[in-house]
Amino acid sequence: MNSKGQILVVLAALLGSMLISFASLTPSFNIFIFMLTPPKQALTSMYHSLEINAIAYASRIHTPDKVGFNTPKPQSLSLHAKSYISQLKSKFESIGVGQALWRIINVTGEYLFTFTNLGAVLNLNSKVSALALWSISKPYVPVDVNTSYKVELTLQDLNIEMNPYRYGFIYNSTVKYLHIVDNVTTKYPEVNFTAYVLSSGVWGKAEILRTTYRGNGVYSLAIDIGVPLDTRNTYVIVQVEDSYGVVLWFKCKA
């Protein structure tokens, strides 16, 4: 063999080894990338879960037995929801593995929380609502994620009647509770009701005599409010807690 031929063989061997190395390394690299980039569905679920929890966290800051007649300002609740996200963000940043987790879920996108009428005295067909919007895109996450979550509680019908079983009054109310996911899907989650009545300036729990589900998120309630001291100025609070921990409530003037 002469020197040119040897160079040719050496070049071929080099090229071959490069080919083999590339073939054996490339898929491993893909695995590494994939491990840190969940599919869009999983990413959306994670952000959705954060939204719901932020709403639940904020909505539980004020409950009727803790507040007086002054209801929480919607803006303060939005701040509480944002503080939930901030707490998580600082938690992720404070730990050593934060950077790796940051690629799975990044809490830096644009998010908005809006609460409307929570705790207000409602008229018929008025709504109490909590809305979360979250948009986050590249380079913070591998795919664009836009997700929204809304819960609505509507007061549809109410009246007050004499209690046929004992001295006092029953407050009848029809309410509708629904989840609207990404402005498309409407869900009717399981909910629990609690009622409070204002008596002598103090909110006390009132017994819910009957809860009837009428379908499509509509419930009829019969609340025993006893004998209010001032029947012309009777207030009842209806509080709804859904299975995600979100609490919405409103006041009604019977």
Add this chain to the structure above:
Amino acid sequence: MKLIFSRRGQGRLVEGALACLILLISFGVAMYTINVKAQTLRRGFDLEDLAYNVLSILDEDGVLAKALYFGGMDELRDSLNTLIPSSIGYRFEVRSLNGFLEQVLEGNGFKAGDAGSAIYLLSCYTDPDNPRIVVLALSR
């Protein structure tokens, strides 16, 4: 023609053939490696996709949060057994953010080798200071 039949020409031919042979063998080995890796990868991706799907469903149903923050691990085990085919082994891990292993569920004869896994972050309104890392590993 004279060059081919000469000693120098034969040497060149042998060198060229040797170079081609090296390239062909390398190419073959590379293709085989890629193919084997791709198959492993595809199996892994299938398992990872399934693991992510399972975690998404569990989260949307509220089962994950209930199990991790309200003590409903039995319900979670039932859901895992329903959602994951019995031919696929699973290992469900709950870790704190610093990586400390808090809870483990295993089923269907999970094997650590050739497993695909999904990582999920979960928090709850009851405990915002304590988000958890959930890892679901699946094996055939």
